[in-house]
Amino acid sequence: MFSQRELDRYKRQMMLFGGEGQERLKKAHIFIAGAGGLGSPISIYLAVAGVGTITIVDMDVVDQTNLNRQILHFDRDVGKKKTASAEEKLQALNPDITVNAIDVKIEESNAVKLIGKANGIVDAMDNYPTRYLLNDVAIAKKIPLFHGGIRGFYGQATTILPGTTPCLKCIFPKAPPKEVFPVVGVTPGIIGTIQANEVIKYLLGSGDLLAGRLFIWDGREAHAEEICVERNPACEACGSLRTTKKPAREEK
Ligand SMILES: [Zn+2]
Numbered sequence: 425m426f427s428q429r430e431l432d433r434y435k436r437q438m439m440l441f442g443g444e445g446q447e448r449l450k451k452a453h454i455f456i457a458g459a460g461g462l463g464s465p466i467s468i469y470l471a472v473a474g475v476g477t478i479t480i481v482d483m484d485v486v487d488q489t490n491l492n493r494q495i496l497h498f499d500r501d502v503g504k505k506k507t508a509s510a511e512e513k514l515q516a517l518n519p520d521i522t523v524n525a526i527d528v529k530i531e532e533s534n535a536v537k538l539i540g541k542a543n544g545i546v547d548a549m550d551n552y553p554t555r556y557l558l559n560d561v562a563i564a565k566k567i568p569l570f571h572g573g574i575r576g577f578y579g580q581a582t583t584i585l586p587g588t589t590p591c592l593k594c595i596f597p598k599a600p601p602k603e604v605f606p607v608v609g610v611t612p613g614i615i616g617t618i619q620a621n622e623v624i625k626y627l628l629g630s631g632d633l634l635a636g637r638l639f640i641w642d643g644r645e646a647h648a649e650e651i652c653v654e655r656n657p658a659c660e661a662c663g664s665l666r667t668t669k670k671p672a673r674e675e676k
Pocket residue numbers: 590591592593594595656659660661662663
């Protein structure tokens with residue numbers, strides 16, 4: 425059931441997927457790990473699309489050096505908790521959704537509980553140890569992990585469906601070293617928007633996901649390519665899961 429305000433807000437997208445599709449978005453709960461460069465466009469687009477419950481987790485405070493890319497946070501937010509800033513902006517963008525902004529470090533001891541009954545996990549992190557942890561929880565709960573990563577003008581994205589596609593460990597068995605890397609704000613803008621697009625398609629059950637496909641973006645050349653990725657039967661994270669087939673594409 426939608427209020428008149430919601431019907432008006434979602435009118436142009438309901439032309440695409442109707443009230444039934446909008447209902448699917450409204451009933452959904454998406455967990456976003458990180459309220460930074462990727463988390464900003466992801467959470468903004470999921471909020472305006474009407475994803476009913478968004479949990480966003482971050483432990484950082486807004487720093488001046490974040491502002492070239494973390495568009496959820498404004499100059500006036502420097503020094504504020506990113507979760508407080510995120511909650512305020514997302515709730516102002518769409519007061520008809522529920523936003524849970526949680527100020528905590530995602531760790532092995534709390535990840536399963538934090539993610540709770542979410543229908544999907546969005547990887548908007550900047551470090552591989554936490555990404556691998558999210559990957560483990562996605563596999564344990566058999567829910568998708570929407571991966572994105574960036575550096576400079578380059579980015580990548582893929583959608584992990586546990587048991588169907590390779591997991592993050594199959595694709596990237598070893599973590600690259602943690603470092604402060606260069607980045608221009610448009611790169612997480614592009615990659616985060618692709619991740620949000622994947623979430624929306626997954627929730628609607630329509631379109632073709634980046635499942636088993638690693639999307640690679642080169643912003644300097646304005647060139648995108650994709651490489652097919654395969655499960656590693658000996659993967660330490662997902663090797664014990666039996667392979668199930670990719671859901672058939674549903675035309676809309
Ligand atoms: Zn794996």
